[in-house]
Amino acid sequence: QSALTQPASVSGSPGQSITISCTGTSSDVGSYNLVSWYQQHPGKAPKLLIYEVSQRPSGVSNRFSGSKSGNTASLTISGLQAEDEADYYCCSYAGSSTWVFGGGTKLTVL
Amino acid sequence: EVQLVESGGGLVQPGGSLRLSCAASGFTFSSSWMHWVRQAPGKGLVWVSRIKTDGSSTSYADSVKGRFTISRDNAKNTLYLQMNSLRAEDTAVYYCARGGNYGGAFDYWGQGTLVTVSS
Numbered sequence: 001q002s003a004l005t006q007p008a009s010v011s012g013s014p015g016q017s018i019t020i021s022c023t024g025t026s027s028d029v030g031s032y033n034l035v036s037w038y039q040q041h042p043g044k045a046p047k048l049l050i051y052e053v054s055q056r057p058s059g060v061s062n063r064f065s066g067s068k069s070g071n072t073a074s075l076t077i078s079g080l081q082a083e084d085e086a087d088y089y090c091c092s093y094a095g096s097s098t099w100v101f102g103g104g105t106k107l108t109v110l
Numbered sequence: 111e112v113q114l115v116e117s118g119g120g121l122v123q124p125g126g127s128l129r130l131s132c133a134a135s136g137f138t139f140s141s142s143w144m145h146w147v148r149q150a151p152g153k154g155l156v157w158v159s160r161i162k163t164d165g166s167s168t169s170y171a172d173s174v175k176g177r178f179t180i181s182r183d184n185a186k187n188t189l190y191l192q193m194n195s196l197r198a199e200d201t202a203v204y205y206c207a208r209g210g211n212y213g214g215a216f217d218y219w220g221q222g223t224l225v226t227v228s229s
């Protein structure tokens with residue numbers, strides 16, 4: 001149950017696009033299309049952004065998109081806005097009814 | 111409106127016990143898998159435990175297996191986490207979350223309750 005690997009930080013200017021990677025193993029990300037992404041603002045509970053690799057729940061902006069290739073999933077945020085500044089976490093089903101999160105990525109909007 | 115409200119956190123000595131509760135409303139609790147996720151101060155999210163709709167199946171992270179027990183009372187719409195043999199490294203905000211209709215992803219979260227393990 002090792003944490004998925006995310007970059008500690010990424011940054012971008014308003015209007016730009018950024019991508020956050022999430023690298024797991026063939027036992028988690030690589031085996032299941034059950035990768036989800038969460039946004040967390042300081043002092044707040046996480047919010048679901050993406051589920052099943054690339055699906056958006058109702059109400060989530062289409063500026064957020066997800067993808068996966070092999071053992072690595074990615075979250076792309078297009079048209080960066082100031083309110084996107086937050087921590088982002090990936091999560092994958094890891095088999096045997098267990099889940100594993102990534103270490104988190106702090107997004108700074110310059 | 112879906113609401114998850116955790117309670118029961120506090121300061122406990124190493125080796126002690128604590129029981130967290132999560133009161134659910136606004137959805138059919140008995141039809142939802144439920145989870146506990148924790149976050150140590152300044153650190154990332156860590157999945158802790160999961161319970162099936164009727165409580166017949168549970169699973170745990172290796173770090174808490176044998177020490178923590180997840181349970182639920184569907185009549186009271188309440189999720190529990192019994193935490194025994196607590197260690198300093200269990201210090202965290204504990205969130206309950208619903209494993210909802212989105213491929214089992216955690217679609218609703220509570221506001222969290224802080225557990226501090228310290229002498």
